[in-house]
Amino acid sequence: MTDILTVNGLVKSFDDFVAVNGVSFSIDEGETFGLLGPNGAGKTTSISMISGLLESDGGEVHVAGDRVATSSTKAKAHIGLVPQDLAIYPDLTASENLSFFGRLYGMTGDDLSKRVDQVLEVVGLSERRDDLSKEFSGGMKRRLNIGVGLLHKPRLLILDEPTVGVDPQSRNAILESVEQLSGEGMAVLYTTHYMEEAERLCDRVAIIDEGQIQAEGTRRELVSMVGEKDKVTIAGGGALSSSIPAIEGLAGVTGVSATEQQLDVLAEDASSILPQLLAAVTDAGGSISGVEVFEPNLEAVFLHLTGKALRD
Numbered sequence: 001m002t003d004i005l006t007v008n009g010l011v012k013s014f015d016d017f018v019a020v021n022g023v024s025f026s027i028d029e030g031e032t033f034g035l036l037g038p039n040g041a042g043k044t045t046s047i048s049m050i051s052g053l054l055e056s057d058g059g060e061v062h063v064a065g066d067r068v069a070t071s072s073t074k075a076k077a078h079i080g081l082v083p084q085d086l087a088i089y090p091d092l093t094a095s096e097n098l099s100f101f102g103r104l105y106g107m108t109g110d111d112l113s114k115r116v117d118q119v120l121e122v123v124g125l126s127e128r129r130d131d132l133s134k135e136f137s138g139g140m141k142r143r144l145n146i147g148v149g150l151l152h153k154p155r156l157l158i159l160d161e162p163t164v165g166v167d168p169q170s171r172n173a174i175l176e177s178v179e180q181l182s183g184e185g186m187a188v189l190y191t192t193h194y195m196e197e198a199e200r201l202c203d204r205v206a207i208i209d210e211g212q213i214q215a216e217g218t219r220r221e222l223v224s225m226v227g228e229k230d231k232v233t234i235a236g237g238g239a240l241s242s243s244i245p246a247i248e249g250l251a252g253v254t255g256v257s258a259t260e261q262q263l264d265v266l267a268e269d270a271s272s273i274l275p276q277l278l279a280a281v282t283d284a285g286g287s288i289s290g291v292e293v294f295e296p297n298l299e300a301v302f303l304h305l306t307g308k309a310l311r312d
Contacts, residue, residue, distance in 0.1 A: 002029045004064055004078075004155050004187035005050070011058035012045050019045045021211040023059070027156070032178065032188040034202035036195065036298060042211040043191040044084065047158050050189070051081045064155045080154030082146050084161050090134035094125050094144055097133055098151060105152040119147040122180065124173050139170015146177060157181060158189045163197065175200060195299045207302055214305045219298060220269070228296035228304075229254055230270035234263040234281060235290040243284035250276055270295070 005027040012020040020042045027033040035043045048054035050061050052068045052075065061068040066075035088097045098116045107115060120126045123143040128136070133144055142162055149157055159178065163171045178201055182188050192198055198205050199219055206216040215222055234240070241258040248256055252268035263281065267273060270293050281288055 003027070004029050005033075005189065006062045007046075007050060007059070008061075009059035010046060010049055010056050010061065012049060012054065012056055019211050020049070020056075023208070023211070023213055025206050025213065025216060027187045027189060029155075029187055030182060030185045031203045032182040032190055032201050034198040034205040035189065035191040035208055036193070036198045036202075036205050036302070037191075037208040038193050041193075041208045043208060044160055045211075046208070047081075047160055047189065047191060051079055051158055052076050053081075077152070078155040080149035080152065080157045082149040082157070082159045082162055084164060086141050086145050087148060088133050088141060088144050091132060093130050093132055094120060094136075094147075095129040097144060098147055101148045102151045107152065115151055115153075119150050122150065123147040123177055137167065137170060139166035139173065142166055142170065143174060143177065146174065150181070154186070156187045156189065160191050161193070162190075163192070163194065195297060195302070198298055205298065207298070207305060209302075209306045215301070222298065222301045223296045224268070225301070228300055229266040229268065230296070231294040232263075232265040232267065232270045232274065232277060233292045233294070234265070234278070234288055235261060236263075236281065236286055236288040237261060238287040239285040240281065243281045243286055246280040246284060247277060250280070 003026045007026065008024050010020050010023040023046050025033065035046065037043055045054065049056045050068065052070050052072055055070050063075050064078045066072065066078065068075040092100065095116055098119055099112060102112045102115060120129050123146055125140065125143060128140065133141060136144065146162060163174050175197065178188060178190065190201055204216065204218055205222065207214045215225055217225065240263050244256050244258060247253055247265060250273050252273055253265060254268065255266040257264045265277060278288060
């Protein structure tokens, strides 16, 4: 894999307040990387430096091998930025907005027209292409905003909390669009304070708080880092407790407890051993009436690492 973005030791202070303190990470081609943290954690300041809108006090950023700075037009050409605040013109239609920004990128003629059509399809606005954007719902405006960032086929797409303030249907449409982009090979940097978005979209996640990366990895790696385990609850009857020796012998099982009508199993990766787990119960003469699998989420990891809830 090729690193599209490398961030090394970013630092930014405002007077005596250190907003970003030594942030480092990288993103591969075709990877969606999440910056997960509460409001005020340093997410937006970090991406402002990464996109070349804000000069850092220290550290370096490279996109597709080119160093990013406020004056670096070559590096910025690799980046598509979708800010929190809408950057569209309300008195232009969806297609007119995209055509206008496309011309700013230096696109013209048939190439621009074809790209506008493609982007409208990606963000689900083809049928509303000739409607004024001021008539759009909040979610549709957000999707058009994403479209602007996609026009020039950037190597890196930066999305700064793109679902804030939108309805559930539009939110899901935005998430589906992002999933499609990473599947096409684009590197995506996605900032959010919604744990469920990070779990759904991101190949890797960095938990950021008070301007520092507290931990980074896949969801499974982050959960393992703080000792969280999956829990499987098996409801039933018969000789449930007779299956305990066999279950304890399964790879990844770290604990088993039983009552007359329920088994509780702690495991490293419950989904991978679930068939063997159920077979152990039935082989021992137990009957199964229900199964539930509880996987620890990033909210629990964040609480463990920072001592605060994600939305504090």
